[in-house]
Amino acid sequence: MSAQLTVSGLRKQFGGLVALDHIDLTVDRGELVGLIGPNGSGKTTLLNIVGGYYAPSAGSVYFEGQRIDGVAPSRLARLGIGRSFQVTKVFRRLSVLENMQVSALTDWKVSRNQARDLALEALDSLNLSRLAQERAGRLSGGQAKLLEFGRIMMLKPKLVLLDEPFGGVHPELKRFMYDTIRAWNARGVTIILISHDMGSIFGLCRRVITLSYGEIIADGDPETVRNHPAVLEAYLGDHHAA
Numbered sequence: 486m487s488a489q490l491t492v493s494g495l496r497k498q499f500g501g502l503v504a505l506d507h508i509d510l511t512v513d514r515g516e517l518v519g520l521i522g523p524n525g526s527g528k529t530t531l532l533n534i535v536g537g538y539y540a541p542s543a544g545s546v547y548f549e550g551q552r553i554d555g556v557a558p559s560r561l562a563r564l565g566i567g568r569s570f571q572v573t574k575v576f577r578r579l580s581v582l583e584n585m586q587v588s589a590l591t592d593w594k595v596s597r598n599q600a601r602d603l604a605l606e607a608l609d610s611l612n613l614s615r616l617a618q619e620r621a622g623r624l625s626g627g628q629a630k631l632l633e634f635g636r637i638m639m640l641k642p643k644l645v646l647l648d649e650p651f652g653g654v655h656p657e658l659k660r661f662m663y664d665t666i667r668a669w670n671a672r673g674v675t676i677i678l679i680s681h682d683m684g685s686i687f688g689l690c691r692r693v694i695t696l697s698y699g700e701i702i703a704d705g706d707p708e709t710v711r712n713h714p715a716v717l718e719a720y721l722g723d724h725h726a727a
Protein backbone atom coordinates (compact mmCIF):
# COMPACT_ATOMS: atom_id res chain seq x y z
CA MET A 486 0.00 0.00 0.00
CA SER A 487 1.34 3.43 -0.82
CA ALA A 488 1.48 6.19 1.77
CA GLN A 489 -1.37 8.66 2.08
CA LEU A 490 1.00 11.62 2.32
CA THR A 491 4.41 11.76 0.68
CA VAL A 492 6.72 14.73 1.10
CA SER A 493 9.90 14.64 -1.00
CA GLY A 494 12.94 16.90 -1.10
CA LEU A 495 10.98 19.74 0.42
CA ARG A 496 12.67 23.10 0.85
CA LYS A 497 11.20 26.44 1.87
CA GLN A 498 13.08 29.68 1.81
CA PHE A 499 11.88 33.09 2.99
CA GLY A 500 14.33 35.47 1.34
CA GLY A 501 17.74 34.42 2.68
CA LEU A 502 16.28 32.28 5.45
CA VAL A 503 16.00 28.54 4.84
CA ALA A 504 13.03 27.52 7.00
CA LEU A 505 12.89 23.90 5.76
CA ASP A 506 15.32 21.77 3.81
CA HIS A 507 15.74 18.13 2.73
CA ILE A 508 12.35 17.14 4.16
CA ASP A 509 11.42 13.59 3.14
CA LEU A 510 8.61 11.83 4.92
CA THR A 511 5.66 9.56 4.36
CA VAL A 512 2.57 9.20 6.49
CA ASP A 513 0.18 6.27 6.16
CA ARG A 514 -3.58 6.53 6.41
CA GLY A 515 -4.70 6.42 10.05
CA GLU A 516 -1.41 7.46 11.64
CA LEU A 517 -1.35 9.92 14.54
CA VAL A 518 1.98 11.71 14.17
CA GLY A 519 3.47 14.26 16.54
CA LEU A 520 5.62 17.04 15.11
CA ILE A 521 7.96 18.64 17.61
CA GLY A 522 11.03 20.86 17.60
CA PRO A 523 12.28 24.07 19.17
CA ASN A 524 10.75 27.45 18.30
CA GLY A 525 11.46 28.43 14.73
CA SER A 526 12.47 24.91 13.69
CA GLY A 527 9.94 24.91 10.82
CA LYS A 528 6.93 23.00 12.19
CA THR A 529 4.29 25.54 11.20
CA THR A 530 5.97 26.09 7.85
CA LEU A 531 5.76 22.37 7.11
CA LEU A 532 2.06 22.31 8.00
CA ASN A 533 1.53 25.47 5.95
CA ILE A 534 2.98 23.76 2.90
CA VAL A 535 1.02 20.52 3.35
CA GLY A 536 -2.09 22.64 4.00
CA GLY A 537 -1.59 24.71 0.85
CA TYR A 538 -0.85 28.05 2.54
CA TYR A 539 2.67 28.24 1.09
CA ALA A 540 4.13 26.75 -2.04
CA PRO A 541 7.49 25.09 -1.42
CA SER A 542 10.70 26.52 -2.89
CA ALA A 543 11.59 22.99 -4.02
CA GLY A 544 10.25 19.47 -3.66
CA SER A 545 6.79 17.96 -3.82
CA VAL A 546 3.83 16.89 -1.70
CA TYR A 547 1.50 14.08 -2.76
CA PHE A 548 -1.80 13.27 -1.04
CA GLU A 549 -3.52 10.04 -2.05
CA GLY A 550 -1.55 9.94 -5.27
CA GLN A 551 -2.33 13.51 -6.24
CA ARG A 552 0.27 16.26 -6.30
CA ILE A 553 -0.94 18.97 -3.91
CA ASP A 554 1.95 21.38 -3.29
CA GLY A 555 0.87 24.87 -4.29
CA VAL A 556 -2.82 23.86 -4.34
CA ALA A 557 -5.08 26.33 -2.49
CA PRO A 558 -6.36 25.42 1.00
CA SER A 559 -10.00 25.62 -0.16
CA ARG A 560 -9.35 22.93 -2.76
CA LEU A 561 -7.44 20.83 -0.24
CA ALA A 562 -10.42 21.09 2.12
CA ARG A 563 -12.52 19.44 -0.58
CA LEU A 564 -9.93 16.67 -0.84
CA GLY A 565 -10.34 16.13 2.91
CA ILE A 566 -7.44 18.04 4.42
CA GLY A 567 -8.44 20.06 7.49
CA ARG A 568 -6.32 22.40 9.49
CA SER A 569 -6.28 24.31 12.78
CA PHE A 570 -4.08 27.34 13.38
CA GLN A 571 -1.48 28.27 15.96
CA VAL A 572 -3.31 31.60 16.19
CA THR A 573 -6.97 30.58 16.12
CA LYS A 574 -8.83 31.64 12.99
CA VAL A 575 -12.61 31.83 13.20
CA PHE A 576 -15.05 34.32 11.70
CA ARG A 577 -15.36 36.49 14.80
CA ARG A 578 -18.47 38.38 13.68
CA LEU A 579 -20.40 35.24 12.70
CA SER A 580 -22.17 33.06 15.22
CA VAL A 581 -20.70 29.75 16.28
CA LEU A 582 -23.36 27.95 14.24
CA GLU A 583 -22.69 30.08 11.16
CA ASN A 584 -18.96 29.39 11.45
CA MET A 585 -19.74 25.69 11.35
CA GLN A 586 -22.16 26.03 8.44
CA VAL A 587 -19.62 27.92 6.33
CA SER A 588 -17.27 24.94 6.71
CA ALA A 589 -19.96 22.38 5.93
CA LEU A 590 -20.83 24.28 2.73
CA THR A 591 -17.28 23.73 1.46
CA ASP A 592 -18.78 20.48 0.20
CA TRP A 593 -20.90 21.47 -2.81
CA LYS A 594 -23.20 18.51 -2.34
CA VAL A 595 -24.32 19.73 1.09
CA SER A 596 -27.49 21.88 1.16
CA ARG A 597 -28.03 24.76 3.60
CA ASN A 598 -30.41 22.68 5.68
CA GLN A 599 -28.06 19.74 5.75
CA ALA A 600 -25.22 22.07 6.74
CA ARG A 601 -27.30 23.31 9.65
CA ASP A 602 -28.15 19.79 10.79
CA LEU A 603 -24.55 18.62 10.52
CA ALA A 604 -23.38 21.71 12.38
CA LEU A 605 -25.86 21.26 15.23
CA GLU A 606 -24.92 17.61 15.59
CA ALA A 607 -21.19 18.42 15.72
CA LEU A 608 -21.73 21.28 18.19
CA ASP A 609 -23.58 18.85 20.40
CA SER A 610 -20.69 16.38 20.31
CA LEU A 611 -18.32 19.22 21.25
CA ASN A 612 -20.56 20.42 24.12
CA LEU A 613 -20.92 23.76 22.35
CA SER A 614 -24.68 23.65 21.65
CA ARG A 615 -25.47 26.30 24.23
CA LEU A 616 -23.13 28.71 22.42
CA ALA A 617 -24.55 28.11 18.92
CA GLN A 618 -25.95 31.64 18.59
CA GLU A 619 -23.02 33.36 20.29
CA ARG A 620 -20.69 35.48 18.17
CA ALA A 621 -17.46 33.54 17.69
CA GLY A 622 -15.49 36.63 18.71
CA ARG A 623 -16.92 36.31 22.22
CA LEU A 624 -15.67 32.76 22.83
CA SER A 625 -12.83 32.06 25.25
CA GLY A 626 -9.53 30.96 23.71
CA GLY A 627 -10.26 27.31 24.49
CA GLN A 628 -13.80 27.47 23.13
CA ALA A 629 -12.50 29.07 19.92
CA LYS A 630 -10.04 26.19 19.57
CA LEU A 631 -12.92 23.76 19.97
CA LEU A 632 -14.85 25.66 17.31
CA GLU A 633 -11.88 25.17 15.00
CA PHE A 634 -12.14 21.45 15.74
CA GLY A 635 -15.82 21.66 14.87
CA ARG A 636 -15.11 23.41 11.60
CA ILE A 637 -12.63 20.65 10.74
CA MET A 638 -15.27 18.01 11.55
CA MET A 639 -17.60 19.65 9.03
CA LEU A 640 -15.11 18.82 6.28
CA LYS A 641 -15.29 15.08 6.96
CA PRO A 642 -11.51 15.14 6.85
CA LYS A 643 -9.13 12.35 5.89
CA LEU A 644 -6.08 14.26 7.10
CA VAL A 645 -6.14 16.75 9.97
CA LEU A 646 -3.29 19.17 10.63
CA LEU A 647 -3.28 20.62 14.15
CA ASP A 648 -0.93 23.45 15.07
CA GLU A 649 -0.60 23.91 18.84
CA PRO A 650 -4.27 23.12 19.60
CA PHE A 651 -3.67 22.96 23.37
CA GLY A 652 -2.03 26.37 23.83
CA GLY A 653 -3.76 28.22 26.68
CA VAL A 654 -6.50 25.60 26.93
CA HIS A 655 -7.97 24.65 30.31
CA PRO A 656 -6.90 21.10 31.38
CA GLU A 657 -10.46 19.82 31.33
CA LEU A 658 -11.00 21.10 27.80
CA LYS A 659 -7.63 19.67 26.84
CA ARG A 660 -8.72 16.21 27.90
CA PHE A 661 -11.85 16.64 25.84
CA MET A 662 -9.69 17.62 22.86
CA TYR A 663 -7.58 14.48 23.40
CA ASP A 664 -10.76 12.39 23.28
CA THR A 665 -11.87 14.13 20.10
CA ILE A 666 -8.49 13.57 18.45
CA ARG A 667 -8.49 9.91 19.50
CA ALA A 668 -12.06 9.47 18.21
CA TRP A 669 -11.14 10.93 14.81
CA ASN A 670 -8.09 8.75 14.65
CA ALA A 671 -10.08 5.65 15.65
CA ARG A 672 -12.27 6.29 12.61
CA GLY A 673 -9.17 6.19 10.40
CA VAL A 674 -8.49 9.92 10.13
CA THR A 675 -4.78 10.69 9.79
CA ILE A 676 -3.55 13.37 12.18
CA ILE A 677 -0.40 15.45 12.31
CA LEU A 678 -0.15 17.26 15.62
CA ILE A 679 2.26 20.07 16.48
CA SER A 680 2.64 20.77 20.17
CA HIS A 681 5.21 22.08 22.62
CA ASP A 682 3.27 20.16 25.26
CA MET A 683 5.35 17.00 25.48
CA GLY A 684 2.82 15.30 27.75
CA SER A 685 0.22 15.62 25.01
CA ILE A 686 2.57 14.53 22.25
CA PHE A 687 3.89 11.48 24.04
CA GLY A 688 0.45 10.63 25.41
CA LEU A 689 -1.30 10.72 22.04
CA CYS A 690 1.19 9.88 19.31
CA ARG A 691 2.67 6.56 18.30
CA ARG A 692 5.17 8.30 16.07
CA VAL A 693 7.05 11.53 16.70
CA ILE A 694 8.96 13.54 14.11
CA THR A 695 11.46 16.10 15.36
CA LEU A 696 12.58 19.15 13.43
CA SER A 697 15.62 21.24 14.22
CA TYR A 698 16.72 24.18 12.08
CA GLY A 699 14.39 23.11 9.30
CA GLU A 700 15.55 19.50 9.03
CA ILE A 701 14.22 16.22 10.40
CA ILE A 702 16.60 14.98 13.08
CA ALA A 703 14.51 12.09 14.42
CA ASP A 704 11.46 10.11 13.32
CA GLY A 705 10.22 7.13 15.28
CA ASP A 706 8.28 5.81 18.23
CA PRO A 707 7.99 8.12 21.27
CA GLU A 708 10.48 6.18 23.39
CA THR A 709 13.20 6.26 20.74
CA VAL A 710 12.68 9.94 19.97
CA ARG A 711 12.58 10.93 23.62
CA ASN A 712 16.01 9.38 24.19
CA HIS A 713 17.52 10.44 20.88
CA PRO A 714 20.75 12.42 21.53
CA ALA A 715 20.07 14.88 18.68
CA VAL A 716 16.61 15.63 20.10
CA LEU A 717 17.94 16.19 23.61
CA GLU A 718 20.61 18.44 22.19
CA ALA A 719 18.12 20.43 20.12
CA TYR A 720 15.98 21.10 23.18
CA LEU A 721 18.85 21.77 25.57
CA GLY A 722 20.10 24.41 23.18
CA ASP A 723 16.67 26.03 23.04
CA HIS A 724 15.89 28.35 25.91
CA HIS A 725 12.34 29.03 24.80
CA ALA A 726 11.06 25.46 24.71
CA ALA A 727 8.26 24.64 27.12
Ligand SMILES: Nc1ncnc2c1ncn2[C@@H]1O[C@H](COP(=O)(O)OP(=O)(O)OP(=O)(O)O)[C@@H](O)[C@H]1O
Pocket residue numbers: 499502504522523524525526527528529530531571
Ligand atom coordinates in the same frame (compact mmCIF):
# COMPACT_ATOMS: atom_id res chain seq x y z
N1 LIG B 1 6.00 34.08 6.29
C1 LIG B 1 7.27 34.08 6.73
N2 LIG B 1 8.16 34.99 6.31
C2 LIG B 1 9.43 34.98 6.74
N3 LIG B 1 9.93 34.09 7.59
C3 LIG B 1 9.10 33.15 8.06
C4 LIG B 1 7.72 33.10 7.66
N4 LIG B 1 7.13 32.04 8.28
C5 LIG B 1 8.09 31.48 9.03
N5 LIG B 1 9.27 32.15 8.92
C6 LIG B 1 10.54 31.78 9.56
O1 LIG B 1 10.79 30.42 9.29
C7 LIG B 1 11.34 29.76 10.43
C8 LIG B 1 10.43 28.61 10.83
O2 LIG B 1 9.24 29.16 11.36
P1 LIG B 1 8.01 28.28 11.84
O3 LIG B 1 6.92 29.22 12.14
O4 LIG B 1 7.77 27.23 10.82
O5 LIG B 1 8.60 27.62 13.15
P2 LIG B 1 7.85 26.73 14.26
O6 LIG B 1 8.66 25.49 14.40
O7 LIG B 1 6.42 26.60 13.94
O8 LIG B 1 8.07 27.63 15.57
P3 LIG B 1 7.11 27.81 16.87
O9 LIG B 1 7.35 26.61 17.72
O10 LIG B 1 7.63 29.04 17.52
O11 LIG B 1 5.71 27.94 16.39
C9 LIG B 1 11.49 30.84 11.50
O12 LIG B 1 12.81 31.34 11.44
C10 LIG B 1 10.49 31.88 11.07
O13 LIG B 1 10.88 33.16 11.52
Ligand SMILES: [Mg+2]
Pocket residue numbers: 528529530571
Ligand atom coordinates in the same frame (compact mmCIF):
# COMPACT_ATOMS: atom_id res chain seq x y z
MG1 LIG C 1 4.70 27.23 14.84
